[in-house]
Amino acid sequence: MASANVTQPIDQNVEFDSGQKFIGPLFLVTMLFFMWGFITCMNDILIPHLQQVFTLQNWQAMLIQTAFFGAYFIISLVYYIISITKGDPIGKIGYKNGIILGLIISAAGCLFFYPAASYKSYAFFLFALFVLASGITILQIAANPYVTILGKPSGASSRLNMTQAFNSLGTTIAPLIGGYLIFGAMGEVEISADAVKLPYIGLALTLIFIALIFKLFKLPEVNAQGVIVSDSGALKHKHLVLGIGAIFAYVGGEVTIGSNLINFARLPEIAGLDETEASHYLALFWGGAMVGRFFGAVALADFKKNINRFFIIGGITLLSFVTIYNVYGMDMALYALAFIALNIVVIILGQFIPNRTLWLFGLSVIALLTVGLLTDGALALWSIVAVGLFNSIMFPTIFSLAIKGLGKYTAQASSLLVMAIVGGAVITPLQGLFADLTGSVQLSFLVPMVCYLYIVFYGLLGYKIKKD
Template identity: 35%
Template sequence: MVLEKKYTFAIALITSLFFFWGFIHNLDPILIPHLRNAFSLTHFQASLVDSAVFIAYFLLAIPAGYIMKRFGYKTGITVGLLVFALGCFLFVPAANMINYYYFLGALFVVSCGLAILETAANPYITVLGDPAKATQRLNFAQSFNGLAAFIAPIVGGRFILTEEPKSAEEIAALSEQARNAYIQAETASVKGPYLVLGLILLLVTVFFIFTKLPEIKEEEEGGSSRGVFGSLRHKNVSWAVVAQFFYIGAQVCILSFLVMYATEVSGVAPTQASYYAGVAGLAFMLGRFIGTFFMRYIAPLKLLLIYALISICLTLYVIYGEGLGTLYAMIGIAFFMSIMFPTIFAVGVEGIGADTKSASSLIIMSIVGGAALPPVLGLVSDWTGSFQLAYYVVFICFVVVALFAWNNRNVSNLDLGSQK
């Protein structure tokens, strides 16, 4: 109890960061159909938004781990916030240039900041306080990521989406001057939200710089590090890297394509679809809070297995169902996948001492699944002509998560969070 009180303020401050990166990630479901409409993109081309976002995690996670090892968690968080803010500001010139690939560049810079930020914040909150409550603590912090998942689509739908977007045929029929003017108007709408977010992030960065935070030294964590990839000798780390790759791929496919799925499969109007994305975000948020509560009574890995199996069943309905029921199944998946990232992460860094920062880098690096798998879904959709059949990609992802939970069920100390 004394340990928890010692770190209360630091935990609260770090928890606030989960909201910010959750907010920016959950603008993507609005940004993707918006840019797809403005630039008349295919499903595959639109999925490159996710690729630009999540490839940064693959490239930056290990450098972020070195930053933490050399300078500590606080420096990693500060650098991450600054790069995050810079990427937000780059949306202004990207909109002015009327070029889809400049948007991808701005998203890449944003995600470089997020990769550094998440590599630092996720393990930091697991080591701040009682080790037995690490999984619960991370799930609780990630609940504010879920809060952002609820708010961001509504805000994005209000300030980014056009009331009456033109179809690809209507855009093609415009004169070159009229077409450029239309695209300019469409892309300009993204400047305000990202500019405001960038300014807020700068203020938060200043606050972090002048706030004293406890630094957890590797020597205090026990053990001896064997380098970044040495942490893979731990069964829970190697499994977590694989599971996180597939889970993030599933999460991105579900949340980022939800608006397109709602309009193309469920027959919902584009402006109304953003509200369904908000409902999915709400389900995601509630799933985090409720899942954290359940972990007081059910071992985290057992709960993860149950949720993964339910998600598999719901995905089959998304593939073969019809009408609004399929959209409600997507919202249900958002609820049940909510605990997956923090639980996989907490299990992956549990009890590995000095390898914690290295393992964090690898698990964050595996978020590249969010870059690799959505384009696969987009290609399957374009090739088969069926957006629904493409969700077999998501089905496979949840099967891998279920296997992760099953294969790690006997790893020691991983169910302590349920005993407190």
């Protein structure tokens, strides 16, 4: 039976004295985080577009997320079954080959969008999304634990926050580029399934190109000295099991908020925007997650002096303000600055401790959702947009807390945690159904609020390692 203090063979023979040997591999893996962030956020553009193309109800449109995140569950479940019967697949083929396989499958899914649009079949679109997400699932299983072991164990949360920040860069850019290409330029909405062909062919070619780079680049293999386990030992760790629930809740909450943000911004009592204008707020929602993850990477990194943390965080804040001011103007920049300041205050209250920062961020999201539920106009819209800032550190922090001390079960635990991303498939249609039944998109934000209550619990108690 594995114990919480078991020697971690996955980390043996890795020299942590110098991080120079890991810079190249981390840069390449960071590209993956950017790409799957970009692809995932494209779903938020697809939802309102295909809803109009096929005249769908809210819950039907949310099946886009069900197909996408359902693949995470099914593929991860298959992976887990293989790992407990035949041994860990990533342990056998290596992280590099696992990443290349994931990229090729994702590229195939993107190419399926062309016939889906040609046949004007919503079911075909859902199939294409399932294949696309299947490849990303394999990438997630390989890349997330790989990042945690490419460096000092104490910096695992910081490294995951940094790579997840570039994931959020992808989700920030996707609404702008995707909104332009799919909805059309100058605010003209083209109601045609063919509008998705060009963007997804471009994504397929990009993924194939990245796969070739990985094929040619030599990556360090740190996979447990060839130790392949074939039992379900990972599930004997309570903090992992509870962490699976936390990932489910986090992804479900974040994805459903992003999926409903454009429709929320279109409400007359909120902002009355069209899809193209609303996509800018979606970009800010994901941009907030990017800024927050850079903050998290700095806050949870090893610094000898806290003043260095605040200096870097101040620089990121200034850069964010200037960027938003230049793109959107002073009013939006001031709103963004106010919520960034709130985020920094909560980080300081978290005292740079991962689990403490996690539950404080969870409480902050609950407060923001409450404001979004009870108010109208710009305050309500910005409160929902600001949730992105506080979502920021949740996935990497939960992930690193959940796999802590698992040693040879790390990759198996990773597949279980990635399986929990199915929360995006389950919670999103639930919020869509709630909106249909109540006739209120605004009131439906009660659904993700429940998710963040569980995250608060995990940060307070669930993360604790129970020794055998």
